[in-house]
Amino acid sequence: MDFNYVIAMLLVALGLYCLLLKRNLIKIIIGLAVLTDGIHLFLISLGYRAGGTAAIVSGEMFLDLPGFAAHAVDPIPQALVLTSIVINICILALALSLAIYAYRHYKTLNPSKMRRLRG
């Protein structure tokens, strides 16, 4: 059953909805977080092996490395998601600090009311 894939894509669509239709900067930023979390979930799901174990060699597995390799899940998406999470934290931090400034300047978090730039 591809339940994981479907749920991950639902999260992506939900994030997209927040990002495009919400009128509050904080909610938009949350939408961004949900969107990327959906992608992370999808990536992790891609590396799942039915009935697999974590990609850590432990205990008696040291004696049976080929057996370990035949049962562990994919380590690559986990590494990618690790990298990607940090990147998204960075974006969120920057976005929130900009939101603080926007609020100081405009006294609102509604992006459609920030209309200095036109043309």
Next chain:
Amino acid sequence: MAGAFLTPLVDVLAKRMNHPRARDYFALAVTVGTLLLVVDMATSVLGGDILVYKLGGWAPPLGINLAVDGLGLLVGLIVAGISTLVVIYSFVFMRQESGLGQYYTLMLLLTAGMMGVAFTGDIFNLYVFFEIMAISSYALVAFRRSKISIEGAIKYLIVGSLGTSFILLGIALLYGSTGTLNIADIASKLAVINTTSGSTPLISIIALTLFVVGFGIKVGMIPFHAWLPDAYQAAPSPISAIMAGGTAIVGVGALLRVSYFIFGAPMVGPLLIGLGLVTMVLGAFMALVQRDLKRLLAYSGISQMGYILLSIGLGTALGITGGLFHMLNNAVYKSLLFLAVGAIIYRVKTSRIDELGGLGRKMPITAGIFLVGALALAGMPPFNGFASKLTIFLAGIDAGYPILSGIAAIISVVTLAYMIRAFIAVFLGPQTGRFENVKEAPRSMLFPMMVLAAVCVVLGVLPQLGFSAVEPAQEVLLNPSSYIGEVIPGA
């Protein structure tokens, strides 16, 4: 040679220093060093080689590799050159701002991100460097923290991170369907998939669409362009220059690498032609009605991106050559124009066209340089824009779409119209009393502009130079198999 790949590392070390001038010169030294390393690599890459460097010594499909081919070199050369000149320009332009330590650090990080995107051979690594580039440019747009710069930065950040998320999703889909992350490896596996099934599976089409949207947002293609004029207007002028001449070019380069290498020309071509046409026409007409010089330049930049995408989408050798040559030229004169507008802002403190007038007598050198840039942008001989636009027209006729060439020529006339209008409004006409005491721009700001203007003229008089620079890039785009063979022997 391998040292060039360490530029990101060097740049990370570019921490804030205590001596106010030392930090400026350090930034300059790093960018000049980067430029020299790229020029050093240029000799062997222009000779037809592809330099491959395996990071950590892991063989390519498992580890990450860097590969410098013609396309990467072209983009790297543009980026290194423009960022060096912009750093020189910033010495005086930004002197009165606070937080210059962060400014130069972010500038170097932006350069590092762009170089990384240009040279990497791994698709997830491309995403990581794209994010470095994106995050530093968000922060730089917001640098002044005035109302408009915060607004521009927020719009840019939200739209831009939507784009990078799409790129990540595209990468995830590709990993799901091919099980590898190396660009060359993905390309060879997708080619197998396409030939055996006879058609392209839905998942590849979705992934391609995600990539086009993601990179298209950075490039400023028309349906995704809304952030661009705001961000360019809000950013300090040197940053607008580096974004127009650097990040947009890197976006095009990454789009080409991903779309042509991974998916192949026949699938991408019509999409690029369509988007390029819309971008070119609408961008030019929106530029016509702008009242602010920087916004005008931003829209004309969008329009020029349309030319590049259109020409490359044709898929013929001549079309790709014309597009890449135009990309090189566009980077040169667009950053030149932004720097010239920066000089005006530095002396006059405004960039609104109606408030300006009669500056030609007070700032003759800036006026001359602006005129060179404007004529090059409009594609007048003997400047570089003429050579590349002519190539694009010929490529359109050659590929059997004379109507595209016709539209491109008409848009070129529109471009000439709005650039001349802007020039007359700003530099000619009656002098208003306000500008009595305006002086010529300082010398360290004129120097980078003069270099760029000289490049405009040289490339216009001797277009062969430009053609020989884009030739390897065109070959590698039309024939990715040499790249694949170089990265993964025996694939």
Next chain:
Amino acid sequence: MKRVLTFGMVVAVGALLIFTVSTDLLPFGSFPQRQVGEDIKNAIGQQILVEAPEDTGSANVVTSVVWGYRGYDTLGEVTVLFTAVVGVLAVLRAVGKRE
């Protein structure tokens, strides 16, 4: 009106993505197999699982990927973090400070 259109677009994109991942990929849990043309090939993760314990000597394969095979990504990740720190500092720096 514009909001309705945008909402419709979001729904369409979501439905398309869900349809794609549930039809065009091998079913969930089928790592390491990937359908390449008519052959079933292994994803690169499988090769790393086989080689990593001996090549890197690390018991945790994810660690060897993060610090070994894809070390350059980690360098990029740290650079992103650094960028964000500098960026936030630049945005939130003390108002009116002149150097």
